[in-house]
Amino acid sequence: MLTFTRGLTTGSRLFAPDKYYKITRYAKPLSKVSYKAGDVIPADRKVSIPPNKRHYPLYEYETMFFKSQNRGLYGGLQRTSSRTCSESGNKNLRSHKPNIVSSSIYSEILDKVFKVKVSTRVLKTISKEGGLDNYLLKDKPARIKTMGKVAWRIKYDIMKKLESDSLPVIEGKRIYLAYKGHNVYVGKNKLLSYLFEYAKRDTYEPITESQFLATNSWKDIKEVCQDLEKYSFDFKQVSV
Numbered sequence: 001m002l003t004f005t006r007g008l009t010t011g012s013r014l015f016a017p018d019k020y021y022k023i024t025r026y027a028k029p030l031s032k033v034s035y036k037a038g039d040v041i042p043a044d045r046k047v048s049i050p051p052n053k054r055h056y057p058l059y060e061y062e063t064m065f066f067k068s069q070n071r072g073l074y075g076g077l078q079r080t081s082s083r084t085c086s087e088s089g090n091k092n093l094r095s096h097k098p099n100i101v102s103s104s105i106y107s108e109i110l111d112k113v114f115k116v117k118v119s120t121r122v123l124k125t126i127s128k129e130g131g132l133d134n135y136l137l138k139d140k141p142a143r144i145k146t147m148g149k150v151a152w153r154i155k156y157d158i159m160k161k162l163e164s165d166s167l168p169v170i171e172g173k174r175i176y177l178a179y180k181g182h183n184v185y186v187g188k189n190k191l192l193s194y195l196f197e198y199a200k201r202d203t204y205e206p207i208t209e210s211q212f213l214a215t216n217s218w219k220d221i222k223e224v225c226q227d228l229e230k231y232s233f234d235f236k237q238v239s240v
Contacts, residue, residue: 023061023063023076023145023146024061024145026063026064026065027060027061027062027063027064028062028063028064030058030060056152056153056156057156059149059152061144061145061146062149065078066078066079068100068117069148070148070149070150071117071148071149071150072100072116072117072118072119072148072150073105073116073117073118073119073122073147073148073150073151074098074100074117074118074119074122074146074148075119075121075122075125075146075147076142076145076146077098077119077121078098079095079096079097079098080095080096081093081094081095081096082094082096098119098121099119099120099121100117100118100119101117101118101119101120101123102115102116102117102118103115103116103117103118103123105118105126105132106131106132107131107132107133107154107158108131108133109133109158109161109162110154110157110158110161114132114154116150122135132154133158136151136154136155136158137155137158137159170183170185170240171240173185173240175240176188176221177221177222177225179222179225179235179239180229180235182235182236182238182239183239183240184221184225184235184238184239185238185239185240186238187221188219188220188221188224190238191221191224191225191228191238192212192213192216192217192224194228194233194238195216195224195227195228195231196209196212196213198228198231198233199212199216200212
């Protein structure tokens with residue numbers, strides 16, 4: 001026999017209801033199946049290859065209802081409904097939207113101001129946490145489920161900035177990669193510009209920079225250095 005006490009059940013099985021069950025249950029389905037070169041794609045599955053690499057990782061809790069919360073910091077607040085009853089007994093359904101305001105929020109790590117739609121409850125939470133950065137970097141499951149798509153991308157930019165700031169510094173220059181005795185202090189985009197000059201020289205047909213980036217921008221900085229090494233590139237001009 002099960003007895004209910006404050007939303008919990010005691011007996012042979014214990015469980016607690018998910019506060020944000022709508023977000024977790026009705027989230028936009030994402031395919032986590034990854035294919036490699038040479039794999040056979042099933043005939044009943046349509047796979048589209050994106051022209052460019054995604055700048056941000058996929059967000060698992062993108063909601064399919066009240067989609068405006070994907071475009072701001074709503075903190076999981078949703079549209080609710082209630083019924084009004086007149087003196088004659090007629091009942092009408094009405095909806096209640098969360099209190100949303102447009103606000104400019106400053107990020108200390110990115111040194112940037114974001115103008116987003118945010119709920120007043122989230123504004124209080126940001127003030128309590130000590131800023132936007134602390135609010136987004138918190139790793140509680142409820143925070144990740146309710147932050148929304150916009151906050152997910154801002155959090156990714158903050159984490160990338162923290163990662164770049166943690167790189168070593170030699171002779172006043174930030175080192176991005178230690179490659180075969182060379183401490184490379186330039187980023188991937190600069191190395192791709194060097195690689196584009198070699199690729200443009202070796203191709204039979206003319207190639208534009210956009211066409212080159214469409215096929216090479218997905219590479220990481222180490223793979224770009226490996227391609228430059230094939231052309232006997234002098235790494236002394238980009239290393240210390």
